[in-house]
Amino acid sequence: MNDRARGLPVLAHVLAGICLGSEVLLLVVVTPRHDQLINWSPEIAVFTMCIIGVGWVLAWKRPQVALGWILLAIALLTTAQGPTAAVGIATLHSAPGVAAWMLWYGGQSVWAWLPPIGLLLTQLPLRFPDGRLPSPRWRWFSGYTIGAIVVASALGAVLPRRIDATDLPNPAYLGWGHVPSSTSILVALLLLGTSGVGSLVSLFVRYRNAGSTERTQLRWMFWAFAIVVGVLVSGWFENLLFGDDSTPGTAGAVARAWDLVSTLTYSLIPLSILFAVLRTGLYSIDRIISRTAAYVVVSLGIIAVYFGVVVLLSQLLPRLPSVGVALATLTAAGVFLPLLRLVRRLVDRRFDRAQYDAEKVVTAFGERIRSGVDPHTAGADLVDAIERTLQPDAVGLWTREDLR
Secondary structure, eight states: OOHHHHHHHHHHHHHHHHHHHHHHIIIIIIHHHOTTTOOOOHHHHHHHHHHHHHHHHHHHHOTTSHHHHHHHHHHHHHHTHHHHHHHHHHTTTTOHHHHHHHHHHHTOOHHHHHHHHHHHHTHHHHTTTTSSOSSGGGHHHHHHHHHHHHHHHHHHHHSOSBOTTSSOBOTTOOOOTTSOHHHHHHHHHHHHHHHHHHHHHHHHHHHHTOOHHHHHHHHHHHHHHHHHHHHHHHHHHHHHHHOOTTSOSHHHHHHHHHHHHHHHHTTHHHHHHHHHHHTTTGGGHHHHHHHHHHHHHHHHHHHHHHHHHHHHHHHHOTTOHHHHHHHHHHHHHHHHHHHHHHHHHHHHHHHOHHHHHHHHHHHHHHHHHHTOOOHHHHHHHHHHHHHHHTOOSOOOOOOHHHHO
């Protein structure tokens, strides 16, 4: 190992330590005292800690794989808001010009989140799981995603007249008064949208040409992105139905809870990368996908049954709404377990075939035992069932005859 390779783990420790220190500064010093300028919420802190931890482990254990360094770059871009915000707040009255530049980035401006989130949703899928692009033909698209992130961030940085949550003028404002904000937002969404979609397409291209182990690694990423996208799309419908987190009452509480869940789900992306790259519990992904799909389908079914019964009984018993709610709850509770068994059986057949086949083997063996079995063939049947379900390297069977 050359000197450069030996220094990479040390660099990983240093970068992770800087990120962790900035994270602590945000949580302990900046946010509690100046939450009107910057609010580092617990869910954002959890997401950032996942990024730091996974990036540190991968850059330390797999320094030749670019994914760990990309994650550490995302963590640096995110947690850098801590020191810059602290300097900006400290110089707010003594040097407002310096404070403006510091809070321009460190005050949780919307544009400051575009680089880390852009890298998370583009460069990580493009280079997963070995840190390289699917083929040299994807180099131009990788460059396009970087350019799209830079342009979108620049538009968000130079167009606002004032810094978010402050009365300070934007020091980078270019005075493009003739450019409507809707136009800049549309351009940014177009650039970032095409970058994200193309990066996800690269995963499917890689999956088509991959071997069995790499396909299993890719299924971890598919599972994480499916949940993130599903929660994100569901959040749009939730905002249409209940409003945003500023809505008073129960609707606002639901919106805030959904924002919490949606932010935490982003942590699944770095965690899935960790399991896939280090291959820790790699082949359990089929069961995880199966259980996730089963519970999603069952949850949607239970919600449909609940609201269906409520609507039906509200028409039949308009004067007794509480009776309708009680009956709907009992119906949903009664349907849950039978529906879960049915859906799990169907989903396992598609997503977790090994588990489905193993259950069939065990069921068939149990039927043979109950229906009466030849003692001379029982041992062979048992060994066959164990080999087909558990697939051990070696199996042995001791019977009473062997001990005589």
